[in-house]
Each structure stands twice: as C-alpha cells, then as structure tokens.
Amino acid sequence: MRAAVVTQFGSPADIEERPLPQPKAGQVLVRLEACGLCHTDIHAMNGDWPVKPKLPLVPGHEGVGIIEQLGDGVTTRKVGQRVAMAWLGHACGECRYCVDGRENLCEAQYNNGYAVDGGYSEYMIADARYAVPVPDGVTALDAAPLTCAGVTTYAAIKNARVTPGETVAVFGIGGLGHLAIQYARLVGAKVIAVDITEEKLALAAELGADHVVNARATDPVQAIRKLGGADVAVVLAVAPSVFRQSFDALNRGGRLVLVSLPAGGELTVPVFETVLKGISIIGSIVGTRQDLAEVFSLHAAGRTRVITETRNLERVNDSVAEVLAGTVPARLVFTYHTADVVRVGDAPSVAS
Secondary structure (H helix, E strand, C coil): CEEEEECCCCCCCEEEECCCCCCCCCEEEEEEEEEECCHHHHHHHHCCCCCCCCCCECCCCCEEEEEEEECCCCCCCCCCCEEEECCEEECCCCCHHHHCCCHHHCCCCEEECCCECCCCECEEEEEHHHEEECCCCCCHHHHHHHHHHHHHHHHHHHHCCCCCCCEEEEECCCCCHHHHHHHHHHCCCEEEEEECCHHHHHHHHHCCCCEEEECCCCCHHHHHHHCCCEEEEEECCCCHHHHHHHHHCEEEEEEEEECCCCCCCCCCCCHHHHHHCCCEEEECCCCCHHHHHHHHHHHHCCCCCEEEEEECHHHHHHHHHHHHHCCCCCEEEEECCCCCCCCCCCCEEEEC
C-alpha cells in the first residue's frame, strides 16, 4: 500500500510502499477512500508542539473508508461498513472525563496521525470503538472534512452555548471556518465572517454569513463594533494578532472560543476588562464520537455543505504548501481507491 511518511520533522513527506497492516484484537483494517488535510497535520509534520508525534509518522486524522477486516473480539462493526477515523483514536473509557461525556479530554487518549499512523495511506488500522460509522447519504468526500473540521467547529459552537439572536464572529474562513458559519446559523445566530482574502469572504457570504470583514483592508475590531459587537468570537486563524482582535471585538458577557493552535502561541488579555465585562475564555478541542455522529446526521439531513478540492497523495508536499500559502478555499482531500468518490481533479467540489 502507498503511504505518505514523515521521517524527520520539517522535512517533506515521502511516498512509500508499505506492507498491508493486520488488525489486532479490538481493531479494524480500513481501506481508505479519502482523508482531509488539516493544519494540525502540518504541525505534526513539523513537530511544532511541545508533545511531539512519533516518527516515522503517517499523518492524517480525517480518514474515511470501508472496513475490510475485523480483529478478534470486534462485534460492533462489520466488514463493508463505512467509518471515519478522527483525531481521537482511542480513549480509556473509564476516567472521569470519559464517563461524563468528555472523552476528548481523556489523559490516556492517543490520536490518529500523531501517536499512531493516520489516513495519508491507502489502508489504516483503527480502534473499532473509535471508528465512527458514516451514515448512508454521506459520501466519503464529504465525510472526510466533517471528521475534523466539522466536528471541531460544531463542538466550538456547542461549547460557546450560542443562543438564537446572538452574534458570532468567525475569525478565519477556510476548512473549519466555512463549516463554523453554518453551525452558528443552525442555532439561530447572526454571523460575521473575518478573513484577509476576498475569495474566502465571498464564500462566507455564499454560505450565509450576515456580514464579512476583510481584516487586511480594515480594522476588524472597529468593523465588528460598528456592527454591534460580537457575543461570541471563534478563533480559527493562527496569526498572533487575531487573538487580541477577537477579544477586543466582544460585547459584555462575550465568550472567546479558542480553537486554533499556533506554534508557540500565547494569549495575553487584560484582567480588568475580562472581569468587568464578564468575558469567558473557552478552549475547545475537537469533539466526541457523539458530536461527530451529530455532525454526520445534520449533513445527511441536508443542513450543511462541504466544499473541497481533491488531490492525489503524491502531491502531499505541494498540498501542504498550498494550505500554508492560504490559497485553498476550504478543504483539500486526498482520495484513494474508492467506492463512490468521484475524482474531480483539482476543480472545487461543492457537495450538499
């Protein structure tokens, strides 16, 4: 099988031929159909974060495919079933966080494409319990971005406890941002989309953003304040200036939701304003299996649109460069031998 392998942090990935892995007890072997390229994969490839991934590494945590083989003891999944392998590759199932529905905070978790090999490969081994079923009506091409970009922004809106009529400012429109807009609208919020490219702002408007702000052409804080301020600011961009801008754009009682993880990022906020304005700062890390099941259900019901461009795995390094250059409208997805993914070359694919 082909796999994109990183052997040294900061170096390009190499396409290798590897033997087909075999599932152990409790695991499944999945024939990948698609895997999205998340910015977290780039951080993993570069070793940007304090906890380093294992090397050699096959990145990818938006893997979607068909189960081909069951390991011993697997009874809740079946051969031929489409499943998604998200960032949360395994959790202990017994700690206080797992028991009370916050398995994404489990301290014994391991993550796909970081601690274990992920979806930049034609086949992948997964813990059967954490291979989330993809419902009929959701294609692999759609499901891949939903597996991380979707569940991450869906959970961010849930964690912010957005209520109808509130204003949500989404900072950074791309793979995550174009879905965050839709989830905020689904709970009845007004949405302000903030980015530095007109193409992405045009996409935001197409997806229902009530207002768009070009942060390169104008001061986003002033622009948002003129629109009445934000009750919630969801930070999906990694530029250092965005974090303080998001804070300053908040109304009293506002919630700052931090999602992006810039290398070496730190946040400095004024204690006086935070206390007197009743500002909450919320860290939101991906989501649970239940969150992902809800994301898939909403998409199957026609409530969301996923915008992608497909790439061959051989173009992995060029694809990373595209993401870093900010030229990708939403999500790049690697597609492999598939049952229902239609290869569309490099043209945008808008699914509904």
